[in-house]
Amino acid sequence: MARSSQRLVEPLPGEPAATAMLGDKRALLIADYHAGIEAGLRYERGVELPNNAAERRQRVLALLADTDADRLVVLGDLGHRIGGADGVEREELDALYEAVVVDRGVAITVAPGNHDGEIEGLFGDREGVTLLPTSGGVLGEPPATLGVVHGHTWPDPALLSATTICIGHEHPQVKLEDSVGGYRVEQAWLRGRVDPAAMGDADTAAPPDDAVDPPELVVCPAFNDRSGGTWVNVEEQGFLAPFLPAAMPDAECYLLDGTRLGTYRSV
Template sequence: MARPPSRLVEPIPGEPAATASLGDERVLLIADYHAGIEDGLRYERGVELPNNAAKRRQRVLALLADTDADRLIVLGDLGHRIGGAEGVEREELDALYEAVVVDRDGAITIAPGNHDGEIEALFGDREGVTILPASGGVLGEPPATLGVVHGHTWPDPALLSATTICMGHEHPQVKLADSVGGYRVEQAWLRGRVDPAALVDRDDSDPPDHAGDSPELVVFPAFNERSGGTWVNVEEQGFLAPFLPAAIPDAECYLLDGTRLGAYRSV
């Protein structure tokens, strides 16, 4: 089984999560938690599913413990309802905060996504929570800096100064066919060197000058397995982020177990 070489951001084998070391701080990164998704699916589509809130929370806590992480970084869509958290979704988010920040004396950094419209009202005044702009931000100090953003909108050009940029939003998956005409769908990672010109808004009247090595971009699989995804190796399925796939033209695809599939276009 081929695995990517050691880098700033290291996926956890078998999990839609990764770790990074920023100076003395160890961080756990996840994307697209979608708290309250079961209630949302019931409301949006009439689909009845058992509530997995406790299971999701325990997965996060186990990963924090196993990796000895000090901080949880959520790459957007912590919640599910675009209009704001209420009811069971609010209860799930409150319970996650208590478990991660209060009970563990930890911290949470949130790069808001398109489903996090009222995240500031919910978490903005809570101790231990940092909320970044929707355009993302850069964490850590050189030589190891981490750009974090959800990816539903154009990122802050300052992210080009980071060693590695991490994003969610896309929920990448691959459709794998078998020899008898069947197929299965698996979650996947996308990793590739950034094309700086494609990562910034083309309508920006004063695009930034970028010198030096381009950062690596890591597109995270969704933490919530019920949230669907983009089949990145199927041409008919377009990408969601306004800068993909142009920003990582040579991206490679990896399964959660670390299997390297090669260039995502040829999987």
């Protein structure tokens, strides 16, 4: 069965966020929120930065208002501390829940990431929050379905039946050099058709029934601009997901403003 040529996932110009229509509901998609990152950087690297929790939360609320989204989908690493949220990180997550779910009435769906080890204890019984397995899940109904997973583990093979698969985890960036040796680094999106055989390990790899027309894979930039990233056009920096780059060898690279740079290997 051929899939629709219309893109399900639409990045928001200038933002590390996208929307997707799931039936008659609009979802706002973000990846790698990393609540409490400032405390983590202080502990991990001795780096002192002012707490940006309020600004991060307001950015989310502004995007929800601008897009009139019914659901916030977080593609993993909602929190930053791998061992579990406490202190300022828990305070930030509590405040985000209150602002999004309680005050605005927007549901939250989380595809847990490698930094979300204790998210079940924090959000597992809260009204308005859905926690997916670490292997991800499929949202929406045919003919337009969205597979979501963080990307640090092999995804559920069921995601290969989706129209589009979205992941985080990579924090993709591109290093752009000028003619005199200077450079700047910008966040980027990666998009390309999936090679189904590369989306599972030896025990789970199996092309879907419509492998001639596989889903699109979208690798999302990190919402938290303090979380670093992978320079996807620098050979010395490898991908983090176990299925990349094999699962999308010809991925196209786009800047946040929508500029198409061509395949990430050619940038």
